Amino acid sequence: MQGMIVKTISGFYDVDTGDAIYTCRARGVFRNEGLVPLTGDRVEITQTSEHAGTIISVLPRKNQLIRPPLANLDQLLIVVSTTDPPPNYFVIDKIIAYAELAEIEPMLVVSKTDLKDGTALEQLYKKAGFSVFYTCAQQKSGLEDLRVAFTGKISAFAGNSGVGKSTLLNALFPKLCLQTGETSKKLGRGRHTTRHVQLYRVGEGYIADTPGFSSFEEEVQQPIRRENLQFYFREFAPYLTGCKFTSCSHTKEKGCKIIEAVDQGKIAASRFESYKKMYELASQTPDWVFDKKQR
Numbered sequence: 195m196q197g198m199i200v201k202t203i204s205g206f207y208d209v210d211t212g213d214a215i216y217t218c219r220a221r222g223v224f225r226n227e228g229l230v231p232l233t234g235d236r237v238e239i240t241q242t243s244e245h246a247g248t249i250i251s252v253l254p255r256k257n258q259l260i261r262p263p264l265a266n267l268d269q270l271l272i273v274v275s276t277t278d279p280p281p282n283y284f285v286i287d288k289i290i291a292y293a294e295l296a297e298i299e300p301m302l303v304v305s306k307t308d309l310k311d312g313t314a315l316e317q318l319y320k321k322a323g324f325s326v327f328y329t330c331a332q333q334k335s336g337l338e339d340l341r342v343a344f345t346g347k348i349s350a351f352a353g354n355s356g357v358g359k360s361t362l363l364n365a366l367f368p369k370l371c372l373q374t375g376e377t378s379k380k381l382g383r384g385r386h387t388t389r390h391v392q393l394y395r396v397g398e399g400y401i402a403d404t405p406g407f408s409s410f411e412e413e414v415q416q417p418i419r420r421e422n423l424q425f426y427f428r429e430f431a432p433y434l435t436g437c438k439f440t441s442c443s444h445t446k447e448k449g450c451k452i453i454e455a456v457d458q459g460k461i462a463a464s465r466f467e468s469y470k471k472m473y474e475l476a477s478q479t480p481d482w483v484f485d486k487k488q489r
């Protein structure tokens with residue numbers, strides 16, 4: 195039988211075959227091959243009892259993310275709260291770049307707009323070329339467009355702990371009844387109320403709720419080579435060919451068209467700052483990391 199992994203908890207995989215859900219273990223051989231089945235994977239299973247089975251193979255993936263750990267996504271909705279916790283532009287831009295690398299469409303969801311105005315945030319990312327949804331789960335506003343965006347797609351929410359991912363999903367699809375948590379007042383961030391990655395069938399699509407993360411962790415994703423980073427900031431594209439030096443790093447060179455566009459307000463300063471910071475970090479990544487992970 196074929197199905198999709200909709201939930202992964204410590205070595206147990208719930209596989210939805212369309213007719214039923216089977217709780218499966220993966221065949222031992224996966225460990226030797228270094229392949230870890232992910233939520234979102236299409237898999238072949240054999241049934242071992244009424245509700246249980248064994249995963250015997252994982253079908254080729256369209257794409258994969260390390261965090262949140264998901265395969266075969268069409269779109270990644272990055273939830274950013276106006277406050278509590280406040281937006282962290284570097285984290286947002288990092289997630290966007292990794293989504294672009296994996297060829298998953300990144301989109302922004304501005305949340306908690308009852309607490310603070312989020313139009314500047316909305317405009318910043320709209321101008322950079324992304325779909326942005328302006329929402330408030332509390333007042334149930336901006337939800338209809340989001341519901342439409344999920345139709346026929348496999349989507350996932352991503353974002354810091356406490357930004358309101360689970361609350362938003364509950365407001366969108368009340369039947370889900372997901373657990374939500376208080377934002378820690380002291381740290382201004384959530385406490386990881388959601389503990390595992392799970393895909394939910396909603397109408398004509400699937401949506402994953404994911405555990406958030408704190409903005410303080412410098413997270414390991416699939417590393418991006420510094421010379422490729424420019425391609426994962428989509429608003430840079432019109433300016434990339436004009437730089438004076440063909441090997442321009444777009445961080446400090448004279449005659450750089452990216453820097454010129456930033457100075458003219460065509461590229462947001464915060465996006466450029468994120469690019470420079472990521473470039474700096476990528477420069478410190480030893481080559482063997484790429485040899486191992488980007489074959």
Ligand SMILES: Nc1nc2c(ncn2[C@@H]2O[C@H](COP(=O)(O)OP(=O)(O)OP(=O)(O)O)[C@@H](O)[C@H]2O)c(=O)[nH]1
Nearest residue numbers: 331332356357358359360361374375386387388406
């Ligand atoms: N004022 C206000 N509070 C909200 C809104 N949405 C969520 N919250 C609150 O924010 C807190 C965190 O919400 P969650 O939905 O648990 O956040 P999460 O992103 O799922 O967090 P993790 O599961 O830890 O990653 C809860 O106390 C919610 O009630 C909103 O639109 N307005």
Ligand SMILES: [Mg+2]
Nearest residue numbers: 359360387388
């Ligand atoms: Mg949650």
Ligand SMILES: [Zn+2]
Nearest residue numbers: 437442444450
């Ligand atoms: Zn340049």
